[in-house]
């Protein structure tokens with residue numbers, strides 16, 4: 001074969017193989033969100049007096065099994081904003097519960113439904129799972145949705161944006177949806 005023919009054949013093979021093996025590009029597509037929302041949830045703990053402002057109440061006290069609040073159970077109805085200001089107009093509510101479930105460190109099991117009821121979005125996005133609070137960011141699976149988020153799935157990357165002891169914390173939620181209908 002002439003060298004010219006060889007190099008032509010090589011180029012042709014490269015082009016063909018890029019069509020035969022599309023797994024790389026498909027993988028890339030699969031990991032590109034079809035929708036992404038960056039939101040903040042603001043959690044004001046009920047201290048027995050702040051009924052007007054509190055959005056989170058402990059409904060079961062921790063057990064004596066460990067010193068990391070093991071067994072403490074809380075229910076919340078938190079405002080959700082697009083920036084980190086508690087007083088910004090809420091775009092959704094974050095409703096759900098969490099309980100502490102690790103003996104050797106603070107670790108919660110978190111269940112959140114983001115409830116949207118505005119002209120921009122109507123519907124819910126639900127994510128739940130282990131919230132390993134020692135990690136700077138935690139990936140929590142989005143298991144479903146309704147309305148504008150019908151049958152969605154994805155990952156909510158959660159980080160503790162601010163933690164003020166037992167009175168207030170703010171979670172940043174980077175919600176990446178990979179299934180949109």
Ligand SMILES: *[C@@H]1O[C@H](CO)[C@@H](O)[C@H](O)[C@H]1NC(C)=O
Nearest residue numbers: 049050051052053054086087
């Ligand atoms: C509730 O929040 C508002 C606004 O931040 C504040 O002015 C008020 O003092 C708070 N009330 C209570 C009971 O904490």
Ligand SMILES: *[C@@H]1O[C@H](CO)[C@@H](O)[C@H](O)[C@H]1NC(C)=O
Nearest residue numbers: 093115116117118119122123
């Ligand atoms: C949603 O918003 C509408 C219009 O403001 C209101 O009538 C309705 O009660 C709201 N639904 C919920 C679940 O908050």
